[in-house]
Amino acid sequence: MTPVSLKALFGVSVTLGILLGLEFHVDRTPAVQAYTSYLSQSEALNAALARTGVLTRALAAGDAQLHALEEVSGHARVGLVDLRRELVHLEKQAGLTPLSGPGVRIRIAFDPKLPTIAGLTSVDEATQLQMVVGALQAAGAQAVAINGQRLVATSSIRSVHGLSASADPFSGVVQVNGQPVLAPYEIAAIGAPDRLAAILTAEALGQQFNILEQSFAVSLFRRGPITVPAYTGPLPGKYATEVGM
Amino acid sequence: MKESPRTATNAPLRRRVVGSWTIVAAVFGLMVSVQYHDVALGGAAIWSALPDVSSVSARLAAVDNVNQALRRRESGVMRNILALQSDALRRGGATALVERQLHAARVLAGTVALTGPGVVVTISDGRMSGPDLAQFLTHDWDLRSVVNELFVAGADAVSINSARITAQTGVYCIGPVVRVGNMRLGPPFVIRAIGDSSVLAAALNLPGGVLDALRGANRGLHVTRPQQKRRIRVPAYEPALFAQTGEALP
Structure with a gap:
């Protein structure tokens, strides 16, 4: 096989690989469906990201409460103070304070x-x-x-x-x-x-x-x-x- | 021209080398195209004007995984909190008093999921058989009347589908759905109430009471009989993901 043939074969092989890559990797979803999916997925992503914030805050609040309870169980006065602070917060949320x-x-x-x-x-x-x-x-x-x-x-x-x-x-x-x-x-x-x-x-x-x-x-x-x-x-x-x- | 014995011996080897390099070149080409799509363009498809749904889906899946992990951690923390609370109540003293007040405040604020005896009633839209469509839909005032009756009868907590009723929960029709607090709900509306199940059921079953009014001939709503349960679960209030201005809540 001559060097020219080898170069041509190499070129054809690379091109074939690119074509195969495109064939299996390109999304052929119809435009309307793609945009609808994109919008619904983006909306779901935004909601999920917002939920991450809500969960992170809830976890932080839970950690603080757990810490307070652990201190109370260890007879530390600071734990009781934290619990009372939480009570004030919850009573406000529940409508138990003006x-x-x-x-x-x-x-x-x-x-x-x-x-x-x-x-x-x-x-x-x-x-x-x-x-x-x-x-x-x-x-x-x-x-x-x-x-x-x-x-x-x-x-x-x-x-x-x-x-x-x-x-x-x-x-x-x-x-x-x-x-x-x-x-x-x-x-x-x-x-x-x-x-x-x-x-x-x-x-x-x-x-x-x-x-x-x-x-x-x-x-x-x-x-x-x-x-x-x-x-x-x-x-x-x-x-x-x-x-x- | 006659092939030399040496060339004839090398021919199979040469063919194998060429074949191998052909495969290598094809794989190289495949990798170049995939790599260019996924890395160099950050997932954007230059050969397509369509949005890259797969990249958003991948991000969504990743964020969902993070959220699931956070939920697992939160429920673990909650278990520990509840164990310590039970312990504090058993021991008595100032902590037990605060814990009792905290329990009542949490129930009233709706910040914790609750279980207990209670009733479940389901309301579904009727089948349209006349010109007045509005008569056959479940409206906000229908749901409010049932929730109100349950609290009159002494319910500790009430939910509609996955929305917990709190002091700030408005039940309000917005076009095709009913907004309950932050959630948009559609039929069937499953109302769960924790309390004395026989009293709650009797209040709802009162002849000419709220459920009879909903079942009235001119409405046609499907309203189940209140089912008394030994144990039902009412979810915790879920705060709004976005403020009404459209910004994420702090």
Whole structure:
């Protein structure tokens, strides 16, 4: 075989190798599918990266708590101090301490000047109030109270029919946290005031109350502070056990 | 021309050498193309304008592995914490008092997963048989009414699918799904509540109560009877991955 033939064979072999590499390594997914997959994978990647941060912080908090408990078990006073610090943090998150900050205050009151739906004699006002609270929470409210009753995870709002001889569709009394709360209702919420007000407008909650002869006045506290009290009702945990105990 | 005996002897060897070099050259070419794709271009495909999905998938798999490892470490730490907490409660004193307060605060804040007796009820959309589609969908107020009733009946903790209800959890319809806290949920909605299972079931089964209202003829939602369980699990509250402004939370 001549040197020229050898060079040609070498060139052909290298080219063949490149072609084989391309054949097995190039993604031949259709463009639309590729872009869709790319976007969904990128979104999943961003979420996974964010979750790494959340998990890292949770792990750091767990490590700190474990350290405190280990010190307590070793009769070190500093461990108890750390546990109490964690308790303060958790109580704030759970609604067991008062909270102040910017927010909104909504006053719902009977107004006979407003129109009402003909023939409507009663409305489940607890459902109406739950709707307002749900909207505020969806808009990022950190804390909500109705007539001074702080709402926590286990809170309930319940209509009490027949306890009031009210002239309007509302009976004028509900139970919040099992405690009677009389109209007019004042809902205080801490959070970004404009965002909280915007969701109330977007859901047309004012109009929904107005057709039930209820005025719906929203006051914004941009600089605040508006204060919601601490929850003082019974604490849960009689039936629930923490996983792992 | 006659081949010399020496040339004739070397021919097979020469053919083998040429064959070997051919294979080596082909493999070299293959390696060059793969290497150029994967290393020199950082995974980008110059011969394709399409996005490089495989590289993102590989990164996703790597990050998922890291997250799994973090979860394993976190559950290990939690086990140790709970063991020490039980120990502290047994020993009594100031630590036991703080631990009891911490337990109540954790349950209320929703920061820990819980187990206990309770009930499970499932709500699914109905089948559309009339012009008013909205009647046959499960709405935020439907879920809120059931959750509210469970807390009226004394539930310790409630979840909807994988979302734990906390003081900040809004249940709110956003188009085709219901947002519960940070999670977007679709039907079926499995509501789990820990508490006195007979009391919780009785509250839900009240004639004319919340479940009867959902089963009403004009709604057509599929609502199961509350199942009383000796042990159910309610997940911990999962914080938002992103702030509402779109930035990652600190």
